Amino acid sequence: MSEISSYLRSLERSRDSMRPEHRPRVFALRGRDWDLLEGVFAPLHAGTTEIVLDLLGLFDAGAAGRGGSFLEMGCGTGVVAVTAALAGYEEVVATDINAQAVANAALNARRHGVDDRVLTVHSDLFRELPAGQRFDTIVWSSPYVRAPEGYRFGVDLERAYVDPGYAAHRRYLAEAPHRVTDGGRALLHFSSRGDMEGLHRIADETGRRLEVHRKHAVLDRGEVIEHYLIGILPGESA
Numbered sequence: 001m002s003e004i005s006s007y008l009r010s011l012e013r014s015r016d017s018m019r020p021e022h023r024p025r026v027f028a029l030r031g032r033d034w035d036l037l038e039g040v041f042a043p044l045h046a047g048t049t050e051i052v053l054d055l056l057g058l059f060d061a062g063a064a065g066r067g068g069s070f071l072e073m074g075c076g077t078g079v080v081a082v083t084a085a086l087a088g089y090e091e092v093v094a095t096d097i098n099a100q101a102v103a104n105a106a107l108n109a110r111r112h113g114v115d116d117r118v119l120t121v122h123s124d125l126f127r128e129l130p131a132g133q134r135f136d137t138i139v140w141s142s143p144y145v146r147a148p149e150g151y152r153f154g155v156d157l158e159r160a161y162v163d164p165g166y167a168a169h170r171r172y173l174a175e176a177p178h179r180v181t182d183g184g185r186a187l188l189h190f191s192s193r194g195d196m197e198g199l200h201r202i203a204d205e206t207g208r209r210l211e212v213h214r215k216h217a218v219l220d221r222g223e224v225i226e227h228y229l230i231g232i233l234p235g236e237s238a
């Protein structure tokens with residue numbers, strides 16, 4: 001699919017997700033109830049949040065009792081961050097560029113009694129996080145469809161679906177490895193609906209190496225879509 005048709009289709013999906021029938025105020029996912037605020041990425045409509053939970057193994061045997069720190073970049077409703085806290089991560093940060101998403105994640109942290117362990121931060125990627133702060137796990141379930149470089153967002157929700165010129169992906173690839181502890185993991189959830197070749201080009205340009213840790217194929221409206229959990233590593237010369 002060409003870049004144009006693919007990003008227009010993603011924007012169509014973002015508009016579709018705003019329809020009231022796709023926005024229950026509370027939704028159930030993996031046996032838990034979650035709040036959904038206006039203008040925030042709707043996990044049930046998109047289906048990707050659940051894939052991320054699985055790719056991260058947050059429901060695997062042995063997930064409980066896991067410790068350490070966890071950053072969910074682009075947290076949306078905060079399902080992943082809150083599930084990480086419930087699975088045993090002791091220090092969780094949930095950030096988003098969309099202020100409504102930050103409020104939504106805080107609401108869900110309170111709903112599940114982990115607001116003492118989940119800090120919510122309104123931030124463009126790492127910008128508002130203290131310079132030296134590092135995490136054992138960082139993950140961004142990104143808006144992996146590339147929009148043309150000059151595209152201007154209409155509403156914040158579109159930021160959950162497309163990234164103009166992959167400018168945010170470029171910044172994430174450059175910075176995430178600097179934000180992990182020794183032995184920590186900088187991760188990106190991406191899919192075959194994104195431009196994998198373009199992502200690899202950006203990795204080369206930013207001195208990064210990409211390593212697919214896990215894959216998961218789903219049938220999405222009649223199309224097989226591969227989802228990837230990708231590790232971002234310093235390249236050979238970095």
Ligand SMILES: C[S@@+](CC[C@H](N)C(=O)[O-])C[C@H]1O[C@@H](n2cnc3c(N)ncnc32)[C@H](O)[C@@H]1O
Nearest residue numbers: 049074075076096097098124125141142159160
């Ligand atoms: C695909 S959604 C994933 C939401 C949530 N993690 C989930 O799995 O349900 C991508 C999220 O990234 C956020 N985002 C996009 N650009 C961002 C940026 N520059 N800084 C922080 N968050 C950003 C969007 O607002 C959106 O909430």
